[in-house]
Amino acid sequence: MIGLSLAYLRDRGLNTALNILLLALSVASLVILLLFSSQLENRFDKDAQGIDMVVGAKGSPLQLILSSVYHVDIPTGNVPLDTVVLLRRQLGVAEAIPLALGDSFRSFRIVGTEPAYPALLGASLADGRMFAAKMEAVIGADVAARTGAKLGQRFVGGHGMSSGDGGPKHEETPFIVVGRLAPTGTVIDRLILTRVESVWGVHGIKDPVEDHHADHHGGESEEAHAEHAGAAEVTAVLVRFGSPIAAVRLPGFINRQTNLQAAVPAVEVSRLLALVGVGLDAVRAFAVLLMLTAGLSIFVALLTALKEREGDMAMLRVIGASRAAIIGQVASEGLILASAGAALGLLLGHGVIGMAAANIEQLRALGLNAFAFHPGEALIVAAALGIGLIAALIPALRVLKTDIAETLANAR
Template sequence: MIRLSLAYLKDRGLNTALNILLLALSVASLVILLLFSSQLENRFDKDSQGIDMVVGAKGSPLQLILSSVYHVDIPTGNVPLATVDLLRRQMGVAQAIPLALGDSFRSFRIVGTEPAYPALLGASLADGRMFERRMEAVIGADVATRTGAGLGQRFIGGHGMTGGEDGPKHEESPFIVVGRLQRTGTVIDRLILTKVESVWEVHGIEAPHAEDEAHASPAEVTAVLVRFGSPIAAVRLPGFVNRQTNLQAAVPAVEVSRLLALVGVGLDAVRAFAVLLMLTAGLSIFVALLTALKEREGDMAMLRVIGASRAAIIGQVASEGLILAASGAALGLALGHGVIALAAANIEQLRQLGLNALAFHPGEAAIVAAALIIGLIAALIPAFRVLKSDIADTLANAR
């Protein structure tokens, strides 16, 4: 019966190919949406672990989060170095980690910070040691892989965070790699970490020599990552920061939820279209099989005359629907993952967010199951219609 189904499908090859392609497009659309939304949400959660609040210059809170937590946007500005000390003195602050941004090397951002930052994201050294002095750098796993940089290698940062090789360079202040981090699957994989004083030095800014000099120093930081030490801090500190003249507080969980809500509206519309496309594919399979069975009523009647059971007839027709559905689902999975791979390879922002075509989501099994069910239902309806026909009348008409 399987061989007979394959022969029938081959006999109407163009119709078969179109049905498979229509179903594949719907499956691919759903797979792309599923992978994109799930990986984006997981990456946002992973990159912001342990960061309860970000303090930076006034502007867009979402821009502050994207630039300082996920490193995919331009910062809102700088804040005085005294901001770090101000936050550390507040009750309920467990950690306040400064970030100084502004330069990059081959599209990888150079981040002035403290050793507490990689520790916050669970990063550990693969080899070498953590930066201790000015102009020492520790590189993430992606940086090491794509640049080939090893311990002891020197490199020159460029002004700006777009990584343009033709832009101005800080040739008088080279960095030296003293450590490489283990891969974490977080944003830190694509960062170059150094002391905040290193960033000041390459820009000709003198670091304050004592804590009381920080208030009068021109030295600035881009943002401060804050981890709360008590629940009450989550209520009190954002309001306290926002009352300061030049500061704003942004909570990653809140801003990411807003972003995902905005993205989700568009994703829901595309998802609804993909489901409609899948139902259309099922209807197309139904019409194709119904038309084909009308043309093969004589064949079906002859099979019943020579002893084929009702179950065998139903199985033969159902197998056609399942073969179409399985082929469409398999092609759709391949297309979906292929599109994700192409997008990650050609769109820098998606690659930075860690979009991975090799990752599979459990929801893909549900999409495939839905495609198979649609194909089966589309086949069973015409199959039962054939069984209700009178064998004698069918054979007489066939003559």
């Protein structure tokens, strides 16, 4: 029966190809939406693990989160270095980790921070050691893979955080790679980590601690020290709470009583996903409608074909084919069409995801992966097969109700 079904489908090749393509497009649309939304949400969750609050300059809280947690936007500004000290003194604050941004190397951000930052995201060294002195750098797994940087290699950053070549080069202040991180599947894979003091030094900002020692040994005035200390700023501070009280009290206090802003990653990401979800729901509804249209097309195609083959069906009944065999033969045509459309749709869906990740930097930065499969894809395939089967059974049942003698007489 399968061979007969394939022969019938080949006999109307153009119609078969169009039905397969229509179903494949609907399956591909649903697969793309499923992979994009699920991988985006999972990546957001992984990148923000352990980060309960971000403190930065006044501006858009979402921009603050995107720039400081996910590193896909520009910062809102800088905050005084004293902010780190003040946050660490707050009751209920377990960790306050500074970030200093501004430069990049081959589109990978150079982040001034502390060893507590990679530890917060569960990163571990693949080889080498953690940065300790100024101008020492530890690179993420993606940075190492795409730049080929080895231990001991020197490189210079460029001003800017988005362009491939960066801005003006800081040739006089090269970094040296002292460690490489193992892959984590988080944002840290595409970061270059160094001390905050390294970022200050690249931009000609003096370290307040060194200035303090110079005051004692060189007699520099308190006013000059304050001026130097004021110039030393950070871009944002990542905060991990140690108690629920701080989670309730601290964000509101910072937003109302200071010139800074506090943004909670979980809240801002939920808002972002809600906004994106409206558009995804609309596209998803269109894809479902397209799948139903494909099912209707299969139904019409099989109904038309069976009308043309009524004589063949009647002859099969005469030579002893059972009702179940007739239904199975027609149903197999629908299942073959649906299976081919589902398989092609899966390939198209994953292919589009792969092409998008390869050609769009922002999507690649978010970790979009064409080789990841979602359990929901099985439901999409099952729905496609179900639609194909239903579309085939209705014409098959109609054939069984026809009068064999009358059909054969008309066929003459």
